[in-house]
Amino acid sequence: MTVNFVETVPASVVASLKQISGVRQIETFRAVPVRLRNGQYSRQIGITGLSERRDLFRLLDKDESIVEVPRSGLVVSSHLAGILHVGVGDEITIEVLEKERPVRKGRVVALVDDYSGSSAYMHIEALNRLMREPPAISGAFMTLDSLLENRAFEELKEVPFIGAVNLQKAAFEGFMESFAENMLQFQFINAIFACVIAFGVVYNSARIALSERSRELATLRVIGFTKGEVSGILLGELALLTSVAIPFGWLIGYGMSWGMVKTLPTEHFRIPLVLSSSTYGFAALVIASAAIVSGLIVRRGVDRLDLVSVLKSSE
Amino acid sequence: MKKYRKPAFWALIGLLVAGFVHFGLKPKAVNVDTMVIKTGSLMVTVDEDGETMVKNPYVISAPLAGRLLRVTLEPGDPVSKETTVAEIDAVAPGLLDARAESEARARIGVAEANVKKLTTEKERLVAEVEKWQRYAERDAGRLAGGHISSPVLKDTNHSLRVAQINLDAGVAAVDAANYELELAKSALQYSRSGDAEQNFLIKSPVSGVVLQRFLESSKIVSPGEEILEVGDPGDLEVQLDVLSQDAVKIKPGQRMIVERWGGDESLSAIVRRIEPSAFTKVSALGIDEQRVYVYADFDGSVKKAGNLGNGYRVEGRIVVSEKENAVLVPEGALFRKGDDWAVYIVDRNKAEIRILDIGMNNGIEAEVLSGLSEGDIVVLHPGDRVEEGSLLECREL
Numbered sequence: 001m002t003v004n005f006v007e008t009v010p011a012s013v014v015a016s017l018k019q020i021s022g023v024r025q026i027e028t029f030r031a032v033p034v035r036l037r038n039g040q041y042s043r044q045i046g047i048t049g050l051s052e053r054r055d056l057f058r059l060l061d062k063d064e065s066i067v068e069v070p071r072s073g074l075v076v077s078s079h080l081a082g083i084l085h086v087g088v089g090d091e092i093t094i095e096v097l098e099k100e101r102p103v104r105k106g107r108v109v110a111l112v113d114d115y116s117g118s119s120a121y122m123h124i125e126a127l128n129r130l131m132r133e134p135p136a137i138s139g140a141f142m143t144l145d146s147l148l149e150n151r152a153f154e155e156l157k158e159v160p161f162i163g164a165v166n167l168q169k170a171a172f173e174g175f176m177e178s179f180a181e182n183m184l185q186f187q188f189i190n191a192i193f194a195c196v197i198a199f200g201v202v203y204n205s206a207r208i209a210l211s212e213r214s215r216e217l218a219t220l221r222v223i224g225f226t227k228g229e230v231s232g233i234l235l236g237e238l239a240l241l242t243s244v245a246i247p248f249g250w251l252i253g254y255g256m257s258w259g260m261v262k263t264l265p266t267e268h269f270r271i272p273l274v275l276s277s278s279t280y281g282f283a284a285l286v287i288a289s290a291a292i293v294s295g296l297i298v299r300r301g302v303d304r305l306d307l308v309s310v311l312k313s314s315e
Numbered sequence: 316m317k318k319y320r321k322p323a324f325w326a327l328i329g330l331l332v333a334g335f336v337h338f339g340l341k342p343k344a345v346n347v348d349t350m351v352i353k354t355g356s357l358m359v360t361v362d363e364d365g366e367t368m369v370k371n372p373y374v375i376s377a378p379l380a381g382r383l384l385r386v387t388l389e390p391g392d393p394v395s396k397e398t399t400v401a402e403i404d405a406v407a408p409g410l411l412d413a414r415a416e417s418e419a420r421a422r423i424g425v426a427e428a429n430v431k432k433l434t435t436e437k438e439r440l441v442a443e444v445e446k447w448q449r450y451a452e453r454d455a456g457r458l459a460g461g462h463i464s465s466p467v468l469k470d471t472n473h474s475l476r477v478a479q480i481n482l483d484a485g486v487a488a489v490d491a492a493n494y495e496l497e498l499a500k501s502a503l504q505y506s507r508s509g510d511a512e513q514n515f516l517i518k519s520p521v522s523g524v525v526l527q528r529f530l531e532s533s534k535i536v537s538p539g540e541e542i543l544e545v546g547d548p549g550d551l552e553v554q555l556d557v558l559s560q561d562a563v564k565i566k567p568g569q570r571m572i573v574e575r576w577g578g579d580e581s582l583s584a585i586v587r588r589i590e591p592s593a594f595t596k597v598s599a600l601g602i603d604e605q606r607v608y609v610y611a612d613f614d615g616s617v618k619k620a621g622n623l624g625n626g627y628r629v630e631g632r633i634v635v636s637e638k639e640n641a642v643l644v645p646e647g648a649l650f651r652k653g654d655d656w657a658v659y660i661v662d663r664n665k666a667e668i669r670i671l672d673i674g675m676n677n678g679i680e681a682e683v684l685s686g687l688s689e690g691d692i693v694v695l696h697p698g699d700r701v702e703e704g705s706l707l708e709c710r711e712l
Contacts, residue, residue, distance in 0.1 A: 005600070009599040009600060010364070010599050011364075012363060012364040012599070013598060013599045013600050014362075015361075015362060015363055015557070015558060015561070016558065016598045016600055016602065016604060017600075018678070019558060019560060023678075024646055024649075024676075024678060025646045025647065025678055025679065026678060053679065055645070055646075055647050055679075055695075055696075056647075066712075134628070135575075143646070143647070145651065146650070146651045147651055147654070158602070159600050159601065159602055160600065160601030160602065161599065161600040161601045162600065169699075232321065236321075236324065236325075239325075239328045243328065243331055276343060277338045278338055278339060278340075278341060278343055280338065281334075281335050281336075281337065281338025281339030281340070281341075282338075282339035282340070283339075284335040284338075284339065285335040285336060285339035285340070288331075288332050288335050292332075
């Protein structure tokens, strides 16, 4: 969980925080409101100073590898870097918006991919040096012993300088119940429609193939081929076409997903593209099932081909 | 060969569909970070901010009132024992004298007048007593003769007694007035200018360096006013204040790691004393705390920090318990299962719960007494998605 103080307090308070019942891990941070400026581009954001040993709050780059916060310099989210037109190694002006309001310079040393907001991070000691202040913190990340959770909350409520306590679990559940739940329901209905349409398309092509070739197929039957052999021709073609089509379908599906992900993001929300083998597998399975069912229905059509009318047809 | 074409074809299709089923329906693996269990040393420390202090500082103050001459020594100047560090001119200034003298003379006049008044009053009281003595004798005789009743005699005796008491008070008052007259006379004597004397020299009690200078310019000082503080800045100790709940874990002789003093290396000190009494301090978070001072002596490592002075800020980490060769588990892997601590270990890409027995815990790692061995792989921060038997996609940290 995250604990935020009413204002910046000396870093030594961490010893007092450790005394709260059930506190396990504790990692402190400092937040400073600033305006980052690069020439004509600027943005008002918060710089979060993180302590060296971090297990509870980690920065990840686009490959989900952990980005370590270096002793000096800024780590900036790639979205923000884009807005400010800066890259790794560039210098940037930091206008602090609290206390003495000093104006300093910093260097971007790494980029991270976070999915909400625009943020910048520094080593907490580097941030304290930037502010020309002795070590101070604005809050802490903590883990609690679940058996002592309630007691810990009671004690935290008693501390005058603690302004806010955010439980990651509660925030996550809240998000799941509201936003995520809605989105997933929406997607579920979309998926059902997609399946129905897919089925329709496959069945349709099978039926048309049957109708177009009914005369040839009937002729084959008259000549002496068995029902199995004749349906085998039709169904074989269907199976082959479907198998070849599936990889193309995967490609198109990937393209569409990629396009959606590119157009959805706002400054506050970015969704990464995550496709696993089960996604492709499931899509293929739907089409394959549609093909199999259509095939079985069409097979009955083949069996009931009107041989007599074929024989009777004029040449 | 032609005969096998059709069955081969269908076999291939069958394989493809089987593949789709497998990939489409298999359960998704949970992405987790893992860590390998190692053995190592575990240290539990009490960390607090503190400062350095000169072990034996000496504050030099004025022993008497007078005019302190300008102090030329500055903080950082060396002093040796018995050198003069300050001078006080004991000659009182003339202006103050004249006023004090005339005040004193006036007070003598008042005292003399008072004595006169009270002596006169005393005479009157003596006369009163004599009067009532005569009445008392007369009435005693009258009573014996039967001319008056006994209550009348009683009244007379009573009046005599009152008169005597008044006389005693009167005598005492005269005595007091005489005493005050004496006092006024002696006050006049003391406010007179004395003879010219030598300046009073204040010497340093020890060798060392001037640590602080409280007065620089020449001024009139009163006895006890602080002038300089001297001491040996090479003889430093560390003072920390710790919470009383932490103080009970600290013992003299424990090691203290001193960091954040300004240099890159850490220094070390040995705890010498934990004060028995705690004091109340309001923490920066607004809560009252009971804190205890802990003092530690630097060991030879302080020579690396040549510039460390008096009152410099440091961070002290007192090692309250240590263990070598402990099986260590990262704190982030632990979670509660009932009343016990447990972890998920990775067994052939599947999660398996293990109940553990935990010993020391320093908030980052914990000592495993039973349940895990070196080489086991545990899941960090399993959260809600990992359960017994979950399929895992591991990334080792």
